[in-house]
Amino acid sequence: MARVLEVKACDGYRIWIRFDDGCVGEIDLSDLAGDGVFQAWCERQFFRQVHVARHGTVAWSDEIELCPDSLYMELTGKSPRQVFPGLDRLVSHA
Template sequence: MIFVDPVAVEPRDGYRIWVRYEDGVEGELDLSHLAGKGVFRAWDDRAYFEGVHINEEAGCVCWGVPPGSDMEIDIAPETGYAQLLGITREQIAAMSDEDEFYAAIEQARRELGAPVSA
């Protein structure tokens, strides 16, 4: 399985973030499908959304004031990574299990010429 941590993140307009992963894969993620739902209602406060940061210990993109607090929320790093590789949310939702998900990531990495796991 692939475990690639995000290393940089910046807020963008709307509910978008730019993120770069340790292997160089980078791009914008549109998170508007999460906005206003459950814990993500916190993003209604623009200052909170703009407080996006990397939790290096957990290896994920997070929001929380202050960083590291118990109130921190995050997004699954592998899902964002898959989307940057061109795998859509709909394709991810249709996958039958974790093995299929990680196989799709491996295939996308091969197609992009990125290193694959051994």
């Protein structure tokens, strides 16, 4: 699985992200902004504090973290089966 190397806040509720496999781009997170814990993003200074957390998630605080796998799929347009080739094997044994 690709790991996040770098992330930066962009205009709006967009982030620029770079993965270790060379995949780079922007992701629009505006659909999350203002809901639940994501209300904190309404404070632009808080949104700009995005960083790669020690355990590899994209984070703003201990309460707001996004899964790098889902961000990778969003950025690349790949399906879970494309990102996790062994997924079919796991599902068939369940």
